[in-house]
Amino acid sequence: MRIGEVAAKAGVSVRALRYYEQQELLHSTRNPGGQRQYPAGAVERVRLIQQLYSVGLPSRTIREVLPFADSGEVSPELLELLVAEHDRLDRQMTDLRDVRDRLRDCITEARSHQGTGSPS
Numbered sequence: 001m002r003i004g005e006v007a008a009k010a011g012v013s014v015r016a017l018r019y020y021e022q023q024e025l026l027h028s029t030r031n032p033g034g035q036r037q038y039p040a041g042a043v044e045r046v047r048l049i050q051q052l053y054s055v056g057l058p059s060r061t062i063r064e065v066l067p068f069a070d071s072g073e074v075s076p077e078l079l080e081l082l083v084a085e086h087d088r089l090d091r092q093m094t095d096l097r098d099v100r101d102r103l104r105d106c107i108t109e110a111r112s113h114q115g116t117g118s119p120s
Helices: 003-010 014-022 042-054 059-071 076-113
Strands: none
Touching: 003 014, 003 042, 014 042, 042 059, 059 076
């Protein structure tokens, strides 16, 4: 599959794919004309990379996680890293829920003062 096809199917830019290759997260070969060729699983791999980035994992961590995604084998070091990232995400989710709840309280308070002429 060529770079434009992978980009379109995965919903990312060609530039993003080149960046993933530079970060050693995605690999391609070159055809005789010099165009990048990606394996059949490239679209799913790009989607996984996007998900891992979206939760805040840095490239170096993603690079360590991807072999596990490919083989299912995990080293003790990788397991420790995965547990740490899981814990970080739990803390982040708790923080986000707290902020959401505060915003909901602010909205409720603001609505209760709407139309009463009271300053907020």
